[in-house]
Amino acid sequence: MSEKLLVIGSVAYDCIETPDDSADFILGGSASYAALAASYFAPTIISAVVGNDFKESDIKRLTARSVDISNLQFDSAKPTFFWRGKYHENFNSRETLDVRLNAYEDFKPALDENARNAGFVLLGNISPAVQSAVLDLVREPRFVVLDTMDLWIGTERDDLMKLVRRCDLLIVNDSEAKMLADTSNIIVAGNSLLKLGAESAIVKTGEYGAMLFHKDGFFTIPAYPVASLHDPTGAGDSFAGALAGYLAGCGKTDFASIKLGMLAGAATASMTVESFSCYKLEENGLDEIERRCEYIKKISQIQ
Amino acid sequence: MSEKLLVIGSVAYDCIETPDDSADFILGGSASYAALAASYFAPTIISAVVGNDFKESDIKRLTARSVDISNLQFDSAKPTFFWRGKYHENFNSRETLDVRLNAYEDFKPALDENARNAGFVLLGNISPAVQSAVLDLVREPRFVVLDTMDLWIGTERDDLMKLVRRCDLLIVNDSEAKMLADTSNIIVAGNSLLKLGAESAIVKTGEYGAMLFHKDGFFTIPAYPVASLHDPTGAGDSFAGALAGYLAGCGKTDFASIKLGMLAGAATASMTVESFSCYKLEENGLDEIERRCEYIKKISQIQ
Numbered sequence: 001m002s003e004k005l006l007v008i009g010s011v012a013y014d015c016i017e018t019p020d021d022s023a024d025f026i027l028g029g030s031a032s033y034a035a036l037a038a039s040y041f042a043p044t045i046i047s048a049v050v051g052n053d054f055k056e057s058d059i060k061r062l063t064a065r066s067v068d069i070s071n072l073q074f075d076s077a078k079p080t081f082f083w084r085g086k087y088h089e090n091f092n093s094r095e096t097l098d099v100r101l102n103a104y105e106d107f108k109p110a111l112d113e114n115a116r117n118a119g120f121v122l123l124g125n126i127s128p129a130v131q132s133a134v135l136d137l138v139r140e141p142r143f144v145v146l147d148t149m150d151l152w153i154g155t156e157r158d159d160l161m162k163l164v165r166r167c168d169l170l171i172v173n174d175s176e177a178k179m180l181a182d183t184s185n186i187i188v189a190g191n192s193l194l195k196l197g198a199e200s201a202i203v204k205t206g207e208y209g210a211m212l213f214h215k216d217g218f219f220t221i222p223a224y225p226v227a228s229l230h231d232p233t234g235a236g237d238s239f240a241g242a243l244a245g246y247l248a249g250c251g252k253t254d255f256a257s258i259k260l261g262m263l264a265g266a267a268t269a270s271m272t273v274e275s276f277s278c279y280k281l282e283e284n285g286l287d288e289i290e291r292r293c294e295y296i297k298k299i300s301q302i303q
Numbered sequence: 304m305s306e307k308l309l310v311i312g313s314v315a316y317d318c319i320e321t322p323d324d325s326a327d328f329i330l331g332g333s334a335s336y337a338a339l340a341a342s343y344f345a346p347t348i349i350s351a352v353v354g355n356d357f358k359e360s361d362i363k364r365l366t367a368r369s370v371d372i373s374n375l376q377f378d379s380a381k382p383t384f385f386w387r388g389k390y391h392e393n394f395n396s397r398e399t400l401d402v403r404l405n406a407y408e409d410f411k412p413a414l415d416e417n418a419r420n421a422g423f424v425l426l427g428n429i430s431p432a433v434q435s436a437v438l439d440l441v442r443e444p445r446f447v448v449l450d451t452m453d454l455w456i457g458t459e460r461d462d463l464m465k466l467v468r469r470c471d472l473l474i475v476n477d478s479e480a481k482m483l484a485d486t487s488n489i490i491v492a493g494n495s496l497l498k499l500g501a502e503s504a505i506v507k508t509g510e511y512g513a514m515l516f517h518k519d520g521f522f523t524i525p526a527y528p529v530a531s532l533h534d535p536t537g538a539g540d541s542f543a544g545a546l547a548g549y550l551a552g553c554g555k556t557d558f559a560s561i562k563l564g565m566l567a568g569a570a571t572a573s574m575t576v577e578s579f580s581c582y583k584l585e586e587n588g589l590d591e592i593e594r595r596c597e598y599i600k601k602i603s604q605i606q
Binding site: 089090091092183184185186187188191205207208209211217218219220221222225226227229256259260263296297298299300302303 | 392393394395486487488489490491494508510511512514520521522523524525528529530532559562563566599600601602603605606
């Protein structure tokens with residue numbers, strides 16, 4: 001039975017330079033990508049703050065996908081969270097050229113009754129302090145997914161570790177897993193994540209796919225093969241959003257369901273990287289997600 | 304119906320230093336790993352040369368696995384091919400500290416009638432000149448697998464490209480594929496490999512597994528999860544050996560059979576890296592390979 005998913009994280013304007021292209025002040029942020037991805041699978045509520053420069057047309061992009069914006073706050077005194085980043089040759093590395101918290105400097109999360117009663121929560125990538133503050137407001141979350149990044153592992157490790165113990169599923173990428181576990185072996189790293197307190201952990205491996213470490217077993221899924229990489233920004237957020245949305249959508253949290261959630265995540269994330277911002281994610285729709293899910297099943301079928 | 308597999312490449316003595324351990328003058332070389340791996344699946348003939356320091360006990364390791372050594376040459380004037388290598392912290396990089404061709408300096412491949420009639424050929428990693436010279440001697444190979452490395456792509460690219468056009472299946476790792484195709488996108492790189500003239504190409508992605516690019520489809524397989532990495536030397540050779548052995552063993556070369564060959568390769572290679580030299584590869588046996596094949600099937604099963 002479908003349950004509601006609460007997505008928290010950042011809503012941002014990004015200026016992005018890739019080896020072949022650039023775009024200015026496009027809708028970005030972990031919560032934007034995650035909520036739009038989740039919206040294909042479950043009723044999705046977004047908790048975030050935007051500033052005085054936020055465009056009505058970008059609000060409409062969320063509501064067009066039926067994302068519930070009742071808990072999206074507006075800060076009339078400051079601009080929207082801003083990030084300027086550059087991908088170097090071959091997308092091998094990413095550099096943050098400028099980051100301004102803006103509206104997030106004074107962000108005091110507040111949730112309405114509907115959001116406080118959400119059964120599924122995705123703590124999208126943002127500081128552990130903000131993630132904790134929102135989680136505190138949720139009454140009885142059935143399943144909490146935590147996404148994070150190397151920045152917080154480096155600067156707010158203690159807060160992050162406390163939060164991990166309150167979560168059911170931790171999502172990191174391969175280098176973050178190795179950093180957290182202080183090992184170069186991805187299998188050892190993944191198994192170590194389970195000892196941090198979450199019941200299960202997913203290690204994303206970019207163009208190779210993702211691995212699930214769970215008390216009931218180990219699982220790997222390949223990435224959908226993308227020949228036209230345009231902008232990798234938001235791939236991880238879209239993966240987490242579609243995964244959490246899938247679980248909320250079927251109201252299940254077991255090993256088999258998380259595997260199917262990863263399938264939804266891999267298919268959805270592959271659309272995000274084919275354009276700047278969430279354009280392909282919004283445009284391609286559920287039919288294309290389902291087609292990509294079938295294709296991923298096919299390419300991972302041994303016999 | 305089972306056919307004979309001819310494996311060519313190097314037989315070497317290696318001195319290896321890993322972050323945790325070291326070993327001196329252990330049996331190594333692409334043909335040793337590949338032939339021992341292949342021997343679990345098909346009648347295997349090895350073509351290589353060893354020197355005046357080669358130990359009887361190491362000959363017995365090959366014959367104990369029924370590898371046909373009729374085409375293994377002995378050079379009484381020179382020592383065996385020698386390689387000294389060091390894996391740096393976390394196995395992130397490997398450095399060749401010393402390499403001596405020794406017996407391979409004057410290696411003139413010669414094959415007996417039995418070897419010349421082999422239906423399946425694995426051109427294991429060695430110079431394209433030696434690989435070509437051996438392939439010239441095989442009468443009517445049904446299926447030729449070519450394994451190579453960055454060294455030859457860098458130094459003997461033209462010879463290598465000529466050889467690729469005579470082969471059915473090219474095997475490289477991810478960085479070599481990107482180098483050959485001059486792109487950072489692994490999907491674009493893999494598809495480009497098909498344009499070089501081989502009917503199919505496998506891109507190995509280390510701890511993540513391998514991808515097959517084939518005219519009949521695309522396929523990915525995860526690596527068997529190894530928590531106790533001891534020495535990665537020979538993993539690629541073992542993968543290629545088991546794969547080629549599997550195909551010769553069933554006498555098939557279609558897309559579905561190559562997929563199953565990759566399964567055999569992934570399972571077998573995972574044993575190689577759990578010890579120095581081929582010790583675990585020899586010791587664990589077919590039962591363990593089959594167990595690992597089943598496990599890989601299980602962890603890649605989405606539904």
